[in-house]
Amino acid sequence: MERITIFGREGCGFCTRAKQLAEIKSLEYRYIDIHAEGISKADLEKTVGKPVHTVPQIFHGKEHIGGFTEFDAFVKEQLNGEKA
Numbered sequence: 001m002e003r004i005t006i007f008g009r010e011g012c013g014f015c016t017r018a019k020q021l022a023e024i025k026s027l028e029y030r031y032i033d034i035h036a037e038g039i040s041k042a043d044l045e046k047t048v049g050k051p052v053h054t055v056p057q058i059f060h061g062k063e064h065i066g067g068f069t070e071f072d073a074f075v076k077e078q079l080n081g082e083k084a
Contacts, residue, residue: 001078002061004029004071007044010036014068015056021068025075 004027008015015031022029034044034055045052048064057064058071065074 001027005059006031006056007034007039007047007058008032008056009034012055014054018056018058018068018071021072021075025079027075 004022006015006018006022006029008018008031010033019029019031021027032039034040041052044055044057048057054067056067056071058067059065060074065071
């Protein structure tokens with residue numbers, strides 16, 4: 001599986017849950033705090049390729065997965081029921 005990239009911000013519960021899911025499933029991931037890195041909403045929209053209203057915004061390699069709910073479904077599908 002390619003590396004997971006999670007764009008999020010401090011204080012975001014779904015961002016924390018996305019990082020925890022990646023860790024539980026032993027996935028290689030990179031977390032990018034959009035505020036600490038100075039990434040604006042417009043910058044994130046360019047990266048995602050469509051309007052962004054919430055974080056996290058999660059990628060598998062260069063493929064945009066979506067937010068936490070989509071990431072959770074993606075992980076379940078990719079790992080096909082494997083246990084952590």
